[in-house]
Amino acid sequence: MASFKRLPLNSTIRWLCSRYTTSVTVITRVERGSLACSGHIAQCRFVHSSGTGASQASPNATPQRLPFSRISPEDLTFFRQLLPGRAITDPDMLESCNVDWLKSVRGNSEVLLRPKTTDEVSQILRYCNERNLAVNPQGGNTGLVGGSVPVFDEIVLSTALMNQVLTFDSVSGILTCQAGCVLETLSQYLEERDFIMPLDLGAKGSCHIGGNVSTNAGGLRLLRYGSLRGTVLGLEAVLADGKVLNCLSTLRKDNTGYDLKQLFIGSEGTLGIITAVSILCPRKPKAVNVAFLGCSSFEALLETFRCCRGRLGEILSAFEFLDAACMNLLVKHLKLSNPITESPFYIVIETAGSDAAHDEEKLHNFLEEVMTSSLVTDGTVATEEAKIKALWSLRERITEALTHDGYTYKYDISLPVEKIYQLVTDMREHLGDRAKNVVGYGHVGDGNLHLNITSPSKDPSLLAAIEPYVYEWTSSCQGSISAEHGLGLKKRNYIYYSKSSEAVGLMGDIKAMLDPKGILNPYKTLPDDLHS
Amino acid sequence: MASFKRLPLNSTIRWLCSRYTTSVTVITRVERGSLACSGHIAQCRFVHSSGTGASQASPNATPQRLPFSRISPEDLTFFRQLLPGRAITDPDMLESCNVDWLKSVRGNSEVLLRPKTTDEVSQILRYCNERNLAVNPQGGNTGLVGGSVPVFDEIVLSTALMNQVLTFDSVSGILTCQAGCVLETLSQYLEERDFIMPLDLGAKGSCHIGGNVSTNAGGLRLLRYGSLRGTVLGLEAVLADGKVLNCLSTLRKDNTGYDLKQLFIGSEGTLGIITAVSILCPRKPKAVNVAFLGCSSFEALLETFRCCRGRLGEILSAFEFLDAACMNLLVKHLKLSNPITESPFYIVIETAGSDAAHDEEKLHNFLEEVMTSSLVTDGTVATEEAKIKALWSLRERITEALTHDGYTYKYDISLPVEKIYQLVTDMREHLGDRAKNVVGYGHVGDGNLHLNITSPSKDPSLLAAIEPYVYEWTSSCQGSISAEHGLGLKKRNYIYYSKSSEAVGLMGDIKAMLDPKGILNPYKTLPDDLHS
Ligand SMILES: Cc1cc2nc3c(=O)[nH]c(=O)nc-3n(C[C@H](O)[C@H](O)[C@H](O)COP(=O)(O)OP(=O)(O)OC[C@H]3O[C@@H](n4cnc5c(N)ncnc54)[C@H](O)[C@@H]3O)c2cc1C
Ligand SMILES: Cc1cc2nc3c(=O)[nH]c(=O)nc-3n(C[C@H](O)[C@H](O)[C@H](O)COP(=O)(O)OP(=O)(O)OC[C@H]3O[C@@H](n4cnc5c(N)ncnc54)[C@H](O)[C@@H]3O)c2cc1C
Incomplete structure (x- = not known):
């Protein structure tokens, strides 16, 4: 049987882990046995309490366990017959799927199921729905809001073995694959064919495309290629009752009825389990440039952005910023050196295009304009890979620098x-x-x-x-309290800061329609007051 | 009071009208008076029967009128008080909102309501829902599937007076406006500010942004800027019971709960009335080029497309084709001349970018490659506006040529x-x-x-x-029987060719959840068998 080693991750994750680990608060509570229960052990919950200590009244508090059934020996027999060697109960092997990447949340699931096919997922859910057993869908378990691990004893349903590319069309750039394909594996597969994935993120070595779609992940290429709501063309999902919903279209255009796939994008496993995805992939850019610039005010930075969109237009692929306080931390804690003169604000601009000479020329014309008009006070440009990486690290290593502060x-x-x-x-x-x-x-x-x-x-x-x-x-300011990570367990009760009560009420109606018993990823995304 | 003249449309619409008019079949049926009915007149229905004559058994057949209430004098009093001078009952003035652009479908509404505000829309729907009065949302009435006009006596709720731009942010390119803004008016507004709308279509002089969003319109820029599912950032909709759902986010990223706005994009007015939209607009391109090429086979054309995506990448804005039979019709009926040697297939390629010289160079490199490798057998390129238009007309006037055939x-x-x-x-x-x-x-x-x-x-x-x-x-081939026009009245019963019965069933559940009495645009989008 396949071992449970995670794929190597880049250092970003480790910084995050160490940062979050410092803030973990342990809350232990012992569940009383119930009539339905057989052989379950004491439940443990660790929650990131933001330093206040979790109380039932606070939005961060541990929710109450809902009255789901508990796993019985008969259930285990069923799962073992359905998934020979892939219904895991070994506590050592369960450990990694009970704890999130940040080590900030811990569940106590006693069963990890590793289906390989949509039909297996369907049979699992039909059974669990009948038996009123709660299920926690899990991809690469890199989520940052406590959505990917159980809160109590929910069954973990992992997509790790659903990792097959189904089709790739090199004319249209449309890829269809199972939900458990690791993002980096897909990227490699595509790069060999001169395409790229429309999304990229630090967790790519571990996260699954199904997890990405379920969280509507943003990442580093959103400015250029748009969100998954546009690039995901179709998906297949298994509903709570085991019904398979095939919306696995590979068409750029299809206006026949409501676009059901959108319900599953970004709903964090609470409405169905995504089993396959089709996604529109862009061509691999032939040239990449990075500029690192200084600005004397945020107004000048915004004006630079406006000018940049005009001048670089279609080749602009990233426009990131950091302030002087970030630079101080990078210099102080990581001994990085500031490649330009000190400024209140710094910008990282990336271009990606199909002609290196053209892109460089555009970039230089833009730089001339913003430096002549004093919007930008100093800057440097890299075209070679090593120098590009060095400039990017000033943006990417801020999180690490912060952990030292x-x-x-x-x-x-x-x-x-x-x-x-x-x-x-x-x-x-x-x-x-x-x-x-x-x-x-x-x-x-x-x-x-x-x-x-x-x-x-x-x-x-x-x-x-x-x-x-x-x-x-x-x-x-009509902002969002979660730009890209979702709400999961940790932020579920903060939803009202960004959504009206009418909207949240409607979300609850959708949940009730698709998952009337609430077995799919309970305690996540929607606020506790919807249960009461 | 404003008159009901439509904005001038380009000639495409007139061709379509004349074509469809030839295929109209008249089906007159006289509704028996019902107890609830007061003073209603005989109902007439004209339906495009595709030449078979409509029978109740055929998917094209006129549906049965559902048991909605009929407009009473008290209802009119209510509407006139709510919308002074904007509750229209004059039959001459009702004529244009009862017939679709193609003159292929005719309803018999006796009331046209022209609200100016979201609150008025809300009050109208709350009232209609209580009274069980059916409502037909209408934008520019340019829809091509009979969705925009009543089937029987549904009240027409027009967004024509909801035409205010609410905000525009020239840093982010995010526009927020009322649903009744005409697409061309918005385009002009944006072009003055150096932006463009992310969509463009032949009906732009009449269609409303709310209608575009409700039909998830595709159009000429989709290849470049993606679908409205990605570019629409937020919307406000009024539900069947009058509840206002404010999802009018102006954020590129927001992962707080389910993305409710997607329900209303492309649902053709069956789930709610869109009252405002926020949309992400791209910068106006500085340079545009068009190439017209010949290919000896469709395989060569596909290979040319592959090469084109690689070479032109980020500046490619359209890749259209026509076959030799289309060219014959253009030459024969419209006396257009073929600018290149005769070929089995022709391609129109458009580039749009931020640097004219670069774009031309890229285009020429691409052309050299495809002509050297004999993928393309002949071609011509235009950079001036008049010549660009002449080349585009070979693609755009095919519909007109067909009507002469x-x-x-x-x-x-x-x-x-x-x-x-x-x-x-x-x-x-x-x-x-x-x-x-x-x-x-x-x-x-x-x-x-x-x-x-x-x-x-x-x-x-x-x-x-x-x-x-x-x-x-x-x-x-897992294709879609409606790429961009929706299902409306005409194609509602063909949905099963592109969607599974599970998917259609779920659509029915969503409809029942959001509009339990079914008052919003009845007889449209969903198949008749969902009622039975
Ligand atoms: C170092 C690092 C960098 C990151 N960078 C970014 C970033 O740039 N942008 C960004 O948006 N996020 C980022 N994240 C967050 C995280 O990686 C993303 O949310 C990612 O998309 C999660 O994928 P996953 O497969 O690990 O899902 P998991 O963590 O396993 O699950 C996430 C959620 O989706 C559900 N889920 C997973 N698979 C399925 C499925 N098949 N069907 C239904 N539900 C499912 C889970 O129940 C859970 O609620 C980062 C995380 C780390 C650790
Ligand atoms: C010449 C011509 C060219 C066209 N080209 C294209 C094209 O390239 N691509 C394309 O996709 N379509 C095209 N169309 C079809 C049509 O223009 C589009 O569907 C357009 O988006 C409809 O907008 P409208 O405001 O006219 O909507 P209407 O025709 O008034 O309504 C269309 C549907 O949306 C509903 N609706 C309208 N407004 C609202 C609202 N505010 N809230 C809820 N529901 C609403 C109506 O009930 C109806 O079901 C073309 C049509 C013509 C006549």
Whole structure:
């Protein structure tokens, strides 16, 4: 049988892990035996309590276990017959699927199922639905909001063995594959054929395409290729009752009825299990350039962005920023050197195109314009791979630098682009010297701010000054409190900061329609008050 | 009060009208008075019967009127109070909203409501839902599948007076506007600000952005900017019971719960009335080039497409084709001249980019490659606007040429790109000399074929040879029987050729959840058997 080793991940994940590990709070509670229960063990829950300690009243609190059945010996017999050698109960082997990547959340599932086919997934769900057994869909388990691991004893249904490419059409660039294909494996498969995946993210060595679609993952190429809602052309999903919904279209255009696949994109496994995906893949760009620039104000940075879109247009593939406070941390903690003169703001611009000479020329014309008009005060450009990587690392290693600065409070916020830095400025003023550092960086092109606040150690009074201030601020600008990671377990109760109660109510109706017993990924995405 | 003149449309619409008019069959039926009815007149229905004559058994048949209430004097009093001067009952003024653009479908509504605000739409729907009055949402009334006009006496709710731009952000390119803004007006608004709409279509002078979103319109820019499912960032919709659902996000990224707006995109007014839209707009390209090329086989054409994507990459904005039979019609009926030597297939390629010299160079390198390798046998390129228009007209005027060739059976099919011409070849063989001409053209880049079959006059036996053959063929390749126009009234019962019964069943559940009384655009999009 296949071992459970994860594919190697790039260092980003390790930084995140170490950061989050410092903030784990252990909450142990012992469930009383119930009549339906046979042989279950005490339930443990670890929750990232944001330093306040979780109480039932707080939005971060552990939910109540809902009255699902507990696994019986007969259930195990059924699963073992259906999936010979692939219904895992060995506690050592269960460990890794019970804990999330950040080691911030821990469940206590006693069964891990590893189907290979859609039909097996269908049989599992039909059985679980009849038996009222809760199920936690799991892809690469790289999710950052506690959605990918059980909260109590939910059965883990992993897509790890559903890893076959089904078809690839090199005329249209449409790939169809099972949901458990690892993103990096798909990228390699495509690059050999002169295509790329329309999404890329730090977790690519582990995350599954089914997980990406279920979380509507954003990542590094969204500015250029758009979201999965446009690039995913079709999918196959198994509903809670085992019914297979085949929406695995490989067409760019299809207006026959409602677009059901959209229900499953970004619903974090709460409405169905995605078993296959078809996705539109762009051609591999022939040339890539990166520029690292300095700006004297955020207004100048926004004006540079405007100019950049005009000048670089179709070849612009990333427009990222960091502030001087980030640069200080990079220099101080990681000994990186600032390649340009000190500035209040820095920009990383990437171009990707089909003609190296053209792209360089466009980039240089753009740079001339922004430097002549003093929007940009200094800059450097890289065209070779090693130098490109070095410039990118100034953006990519900020998370690592932060972990060296102390305890970090992290927020991943979507805002109208002209407001993204105002939140950092206001937060700095609001916190005064209570915080060690308040830094901002992120994807200008996507209006996605990463706001990070450091403190020498965990500091409940600091947290109380940050939250709900940060959510209220975001909400007052019609921003989103989760730009790309979803809500999962951790943020489920914050949904009202970004969605109206009518919208949340309708989400609850959709959940009830598709999964009337609520067996699919309970306690996730939707707020607790929908159950009551 | 504003008059009801439509904005001038380009000639395409007039051709379509004249073509369809020839195929209209009149079916008159007299509804018996019912107890609820007060003062209603005999109902007339005209339906495009595809030449077979509509019978209740055929998928084209007129549906049965569902037991909605009929408009009473009290209802009129309510509407007149709510919308002073904007609750129209004058029969002359009602005429244009009862007939579709193609003059192929006619309803018999006695009331046209023209709200200006979301709140008015909400009050109308709350009232209609309580009274069980059916409502037909209408935008520019340019829809091609009979979805935009009433079937019986449904109230027409027009968005024509909801035409305000709400906000535009010139950094992000995000536009927010009311649903009744005319597409061309928005285009002009944006072009003045150096942006463009992400969609463009022949009906732009009349169609509303709300209608575009409700039909998930494709159009001429889809290859480049993707579908509305990616570019529409948010919308506001009023549900059947009058509840306002505010999903009017202006964020590129937002993963807080299910993406409810997707339910309303492409659902043709059956799930809610869209009252406002926010949409991501691209920068206006600085340079446009068009090439017109000849290919000796469809395989060579596909290989040219592959090469084109590689060479032109990010600047490719259209890749269209027509066959020799189309060219013959253009030459014969419209006296257009073929700018290159005769070929079995012709391609129209458009580039749009930010640097004219670069784009031309890329195009010329591409052309050198495909001509050296004999994929392309002859070609011409235009960079000036007049010449660009002349080349485009060879693609755009095919519909007009067809109307001069006799009675035309038209199909708008989505297929895996490598199969799009096989359907034309097979159909030719299948029909033998029963057809006058079988021609194919369309959007290679989108896998969207326009298959057209002409005959000296309407020919039921020819139709019987075409249908259901064309649908079965499409279905056997997992194609779509409606690439971009939707199902509306005309194609509602053909949905099963492209969607599984599980999928259609789930669509019915969604309809029942959002509109339990079925008052919103009844008889449209979903098949009749869902009612029974
Ligand atoms: C280092 C690192 C970098 C990251 N960078 C980004 C980034 O740039 N952008 C971004 O958006 N996210 C990012 N993430 C978050 C995470 O990688 C993404 O959310 C990813 O898409 C999750 O995929 P997965 O296969 O690991 O899913 P999991 O973590 O296993 O699951 C995530 C959620 O989806 C559900 N799910 C998984 N598979 C299925 C299925 N087949 N059917 C139904 N539901 C399913 C789970 O139940 C869970 O709710 C990053 C994470 C890490 C650790
Ligand atoms: C000459 C011509 C060229 C065309 N070219 C294309 C093309 O290239 N690509 C393409 O996809 N289509 C094309 N069409 C079809 C048509 O223009 C599109 O479908 C268009 O998007 C319809 O917009 P509209 O405002 O006219 O909607 P309408 O025709 O008024 O309505 C269409 C449907 O949407 C519903 N609806 C309208 N507004 C709302 C609203 N605010 N809320 C809820 N429901 C609503 C109606 O009930 C109806 O079911 C073309 C049509 C013509 C006449």
